[in-house]
Amino acid sequence: xxxxxxxxxxxxxxxxxxxxxxxxxxxxxxxxxxxxxxxxxxxxxxxxxxxxxxxxxxxxxxxxxxxxxxxxxxxxxxxxxxxxxxxxxxxxxxxxxxxxxxxxxxxxxxxxxxxxxxxxxxxxxxxxxxxxxxxxxxxxxxxxxxxxxxxxxxxxxxxxxxxxxxxxxxxxxxxxxxxxxxxxxxxxxxxxxxxxxxxxxxxxxxxxxxxxxxxxxxxxxxxxxxxxxxxxxxxxxxxxxxxxxxxxxxxxxxxxxxxxxxxxxxxxxxxxxxxxxxxxxxxxxxxxxxxxxxxxxxxxxx
Numbered sequence: 001x002x003x004x005x006x007x008x009x010x011x012x013x014x015x016x017x018x019x020x021x022x023x024x025x026x027x028x029x030x031x032x033x034x035x036x037x038x039x040x041x042x043x044x045x046x047x048x049x050x051x052x053x054x055x056x057x058x059x060x061x062x063x064x065x066x067x068x069x070x071x072x073x074x075x076x077x078x079x080x081x082x083x084x085x086x087x088x089x090x091x092x093x094x095x096x097x098x099x100x101x102x103x104x105x106x107x108x109x110x111x112x113x114x115x116x117x118x119x120x121x122x123x124x125x126x127x128x129x130x131x132x133x134x135x136x137x138x139x140x141x142x143x144x145x146x147x148x149x150x151x152x153x154x155x156x157x158x159x160x161x162x163x164x165x166x167x168x169x170x171x172x173x174x175x176x177x178x179x180x181x182x183x184x185x186x187x188x189x190x191x192x193x194x195x196x197x198x199x200x201x202x203x204x205x206x207x208x209x210x211x212x213x214x215x216x217x218x219x220x221x222x223x224x225x226x227x228x229x230x231x232x233x234x235x236x237x238x239x240x241x242x243x244x245x246x247x248x249x250x251x252x253x254x255x256x257x258x259x260x261x262x263x264x265x266x267x268x269x270x271x272x273x274x275x276x277x278x279x280x281x282x283x284x285x286x287x288x289x290x291x292x293x294x295x296x297x298x299x300x301x302x
Contacts, residue, residue, distance in 0.1 A: 016087040017251040023081045029074035035280040036087045038066040041121045045081035061112045067098035105155035190215040191229045202241045243279040250288045
C-alpha cells in the first residue's frame with residue numbers, strides 16, 4: 001500500500017489499559033456497548049464472545065478483535081477461562097463503520113499460529129504494569145501497532161484468497177476513493193506540529209495564539225486546516241485527548257474523580273463528568289466500574 005495513503009497517516013491507536021483475567025464457568029458478562037476497542041488473547045480454557053449478535057466459541061491461542069461501539073456478551077464454558085485484554089481507542093471513526101474491519105478485513109477471531117503475537121501482548125502487559133520509565137507509552141504504542149499490523153496482514157491474506165473467487169478487486173484506487181469520501185487528506189506538517197504539541201501537553205489550557213505561532217498561520221487558518229486534517233476543532237481535539245488521559249487514570253488508579261478532573265484543568269468536577277459522558281457515553285463512575293470485566297454496568301449508545 002502506498003506510503004502516502006492519507007488514511008494510514010491519519011490513523012493512530014491510543015492505549016488505555018491492559019490486564020489478565022481468569023474466570024470459572026459461572027462467569028457471564030452482561031450485554032454491554034463498549035466505549036473503547038478491545039484486543040484479547042485467549043490463554044486458557046474456552047468461552048463464548050457475542051459481538052453484535054455474531055457468536056464465537058473461543059479457545060487458546062486465538063486473538064479476538066472487538067471494535068469500539070460493539071455490543072458485547074461473554075460467558076465462560078470451562079473453569080479455567082483466561083485471557084489477556086487490551087483496551088484502546090482509534091483516532092479515526094468513519095460514521096458507523098470500523099476502520100480495521102472494513103478497510104483491512106480484520107476478523108473477529110484470528111488464529112495465533114505465530115508465537116510473536118503473544119510476546120507482543122506480554123510486552124504491553126509487563127511494560128504497563130511494571131515499567132516506570134518516562135518512555136513506557138512509546139514502547140506500549142509500538143507493540144500495540146505490531147499486534148494490529150499482524151492482524152491486518154492476516155486480513156489481507158484472507159481477502160486475497162477471496163478475490164480469487166470474486167471479481168471485485170481490492171485496490172489502492174478503491175481505498176483512495178474511500179479516503180476522499182471520508183474527507184481525509186495528506187498530512188500538513190504545520191498542523192502535525194500542532195497535534196504533536198497538544199499530545200505532549202494534554203493538561204495545559206488551550207492557547208490558540210500559541211498554537212497559531214507553532215503552525216505559523218492565522219487563527220482562522222488554523223481552525224480550518226486543523227478541521228480538514230483531524231476532523232475536529234482544536235478545542236474538541238484537546239477535549240477528547242484529556243478524556244482519554246482521564247480514562248487511563250480511572251482504570252489504572254484509585255484516585256478520586258475530582259482530583260483527576262483538577263489535574264486536567266477542570267475546576268468543576270460536575271462539568272468534567274458531563275464532558276466525559278459526552279465523549280464516552282457514560283459517566284466516569286460507571287467507566288471505572290468496568291475496570292473489572294465482570295461488571296454489570298451496561299453502556300448505552302450515544
